[in-house]
Amino acid sequence: MHAHDHHEHEGADLTRAAQTTLEKAGEQWTAMRESVFSALAQFDKPASAYDIAEAVSDREGRRVAANSVYRILDLFVNSNLARRVESENAYIANAHPDCLHDCIFLVCDKCGQTTHLDDDAITNEVRSAAKSAGFSPVRPVIEVRGKCADCD
Template sequence: MAAHAHHHHHSEPAGADLAAAAQATLEKSGEQWTTMRASIFDALAKFDKPASAYDIADAVSKSEGRRVAANSVYRILDLFVAANLARRVESSNAYVANAHPDCLHDCIFLVCDSCGQTVHLDDDKIADNVRHAAEAAGFSPVRPVIEVRGKCADCD
């Protein structure tokens, strides 16, 4: 991976283009883009902060007028994370839609402890350093996730 840094904010505009990119990415991995998967991705993409499976289940239940179980949402979110359609904010067990599903990077999240706003950064140099440090310690990193907790500029 070439060392570079760029910023992706998880609340970048969602819509038909993002859904189409997500669908193409999922289908390229050999999975189907079902109506339920589309509904869950759409709900996730509309949140302006990381959302739990329960938040997403509630949103989909309201929009479809029928109860959607959080267990079903968790299974689909696991699939989305594996296919790079969503990222999991580990410390809050919440998810954000990946606005760039065709862009593979290790996650670096900046999480505001006051308002919950979360910014996703891609910095391959930092991620590569973490991977190399893990390997030097005899550890095989699969998918590093780095979270920096603190206060955003709005809350500081």
């Protein structure tokens, strides 16, 4: 496997890396964006916008609309701070927002645990196949459904 090496951030270091990445992209790191990112990073499985809105609402003691969270999540995905797990319509925080590449997700159908793999050789082959078919790929979406080692 041609894995991509990078530094994975955690906790406060992840939040700082996300803030730095967003600001380098010319965007502001607002209190609401920080709240949404912090909530997203707390989930150990992909979280929906509704899950995140509920977590932020509980933390802040006021109702936060899922529509507002969706807009922020779209910004996060476009800025590499979060990844969307398409088959779950859910999101995970990107543990290395300072590194841009395509992802492969392994999604457990039993427990919902989602593992993120980086293999540039595979995703480059997908991009190449798309180009050979006359298609201009923007972002390959590769998800493998099955059972994780704990559920097998």
